[in-house]
Amino acid sequence: MIKRNQLNLFLQYILAFLIILETRSVYSRCVVGHIDEIIIGGIILTIILIILVNMNYKLKTKSLFFLLFYYLYMFIFLIINVDGYNVNFVIIFMILFPLVFLMLNLYDSKEIKNLFKAYVNIMVIISAISLFFYIFGSLTGMVSTNIIQEINWGGDYGGNKIINGYFGLHFNTQTTVIFGDAILRNTSIFVEGPMFALHLLFAMALSLFMNKKLINKYSIIFGFSILSSLSITAILFYMFLLFYKYTFYNKSKTKIILLPILFFIFLIIGTTFFNDKQSTNSYNIRNDDYTASFRVFNDYPIFGSGFANNNIVIKYMSKFRLYNTGLANSFVVLLVQGGLYLVIFYLLPVILNSLNLIKSKNKNLFLIEIMLLQLYLFFMNAYQYTSLMIIFLAFDYYILLFYNKNNDLKNLQLKEETYEKI
Template sequence: MYPKIKVRRAVNAFFSYTFVTAIMLNSRSVWMHLNHTGGKFSECMLLLLMGSFLGYLLTKGRLNYNYLGITMMIILIVTGYIGFWLVITNYKLVSGSKFILATATILSYYYLSDVKERREVLLRYRNLVLFVATVSMICWLLFSMLKLGSPTSHVFSTWTGTDEPKSVASYYGIYFESQILHGFVRNTAIFTEAPMASLQFTIGFLIEFLVSEKVHPLNRILFTLAILSTTSTTGILLILFFWLYTIISAKNYGTIIALIKVTIVPVALIAAVIIANVMLTAKMGESSGSIRTDDFIVGMKAWSHKPLLGNGFNNSDALKAFMGGWRSYNTGFSNSITQLLAQGGLCMFLLYMLPIFSNFKNFLRNRKYRVFLVGFLYLFTFTMFTYQYILILLIAFLSDRAYESPDLSVDKLKE
């Protein structure tokens, strides 16, 4: 390979990594919600996203013009649709316009890439999340569990139940103790709370299992341990049933796996059901569990108020209006599905869901795609990342018809 080509590819990979860095940091990282500076950091992430895309495009080499027409059509339809809805609802036009810019940038990056590059952007996201997960587990064990060091500084986060800033311990700016539950420090890594850290680790876990062609046992173990360290019920239940599914659906692994299926799997399945029941019961017994349940009720009530167009882009006041006084200490929200319905109505809900379910042929033909979709819908139902950049990327991936043919399926992508 010529030196110039090597340099160009290295620079191209660099821009690809800065692109996924912007996507990850947009996903409720601590810096997004710092008092006084969170808004500026959010704008910087949008600029980084757009700048990285431009750099990636300029160092990409030859552009496949076969993708250009369809990409432009997709961008115009999606951004025009969101823009029309934004004007009609007339709420947070500036924030909504930034969301349109981010959506257009991510979709442009994705659809102007060939099939191999589309997979690579997900794998690079996995690599980045794996790095954060590994560093966070080391810091969590040394600082939070073994108490081998003291916080090097404190920051003030506005990601609270009442939007009042709270002090968060920071260790060298690479690990934050954002959430302490009954004296136990949960691993929140660089994110605002454990569910957000668990969301990132779980997405990385799904990509590792279902998109990566190569099996990396260490990566799978690290993601599993990272999710466990967050003590997030949503993440733990997903990996619990996912590992069981992996063993049950395993093929051509000889008599050992066959023996495990016959003897251990039934016992493990019963244990998994018991553990899930205990975790859910404990969760429901806590105030956070009651609030999560109430969030679904609140979301549906707010949606019924304006079912077609919703209450406006990221309109949290519309949700708070239906919350009872008993939860005045925590008016945050916890799921994407009813938030989207309440704020975007059927109009935006269909924009999110139709592209995915229009790819039904892939759902029928590709087992790994089915599992990924189920995992995605599970996270979308029980975690809030409605307007985060990573959601746009995942929707683009799940709606991509390039994976319909057998030789281009997620598990058989050709180099």
């Protein structure tokens, strides 16, 4: 008979894999078939199974009151700002978020760690495969593409895009301009480089505090993968993560000498990349996103212009970018579509958690790092309605409600003397 711990671990790996596939992978954006629906259905089913496996744990009363308030909060938004019966809104906010919150309530800190580890382990395998095909396929052509896929992401004027790939394990989806030259980005199985980098940063942040050594096989593989994604913002935050870990966990006196040098290198590289980025269309589009979004916000400040509705913000966009009308990060999307109502719901737990954790006597450096990463990516990537965002959003509210009065949750602090191998 399968033990509950083994079943939990098996379901955690399935859940982590499906979350990765659902969050901006090529498979979640395929035009043919209903793969995206199968993936999100699999996520919901897996979470339900996890809840059933762990039902012998007592559900906290505070959790029930929170969910009651949450449903009231979202129902108000549904009535006012969701046009008709929007299946996506129901799935994301009325089903997925509450299920994830319940799952976390039934988990102890060990099971939360195991879920994080499952995500890291799967991402390191995906990263290693991507590096192989990127080097021997995308860059050198030693391995030829053998499949063609049509996705509803990245096409001009909101249309579909045809991409090629290698055995369904790696796809060439995007190029970028670096120092005047167009270069293929390592996008792995994802729709674009920044979305691959999004997963890499989460995996890197989780893995750093699960390994005693700063430089290990995980940080090396994730580092090269982030570099090959050619995402400037991801490269800079990767360096920050190393800097953060080294600063707070290295007790050697040599760090007094090395820290200024590392910071100077970080500043030079960041400035160089930023100056180069200023001349690109990507930079101009991001600036235009904010201009157009705040004009919409001025018209619809409280509830936004409508869930999943970008028609109004497009009217305010500059003509030079009408071939690309997608908004670039989660903040501007939520500001446009949900106004202050949704922006506050997303940012409140991250900001309050960050302040509480920083002010606490025994600082949980691991959780502070995760909160800072989420805050950073919120303004860098558009992934506001993905399962990855919803998982961490539910996690943030769980930490906000229970961290101070739950000693078990404080075990998520991975101190140097209690590191575990992943």
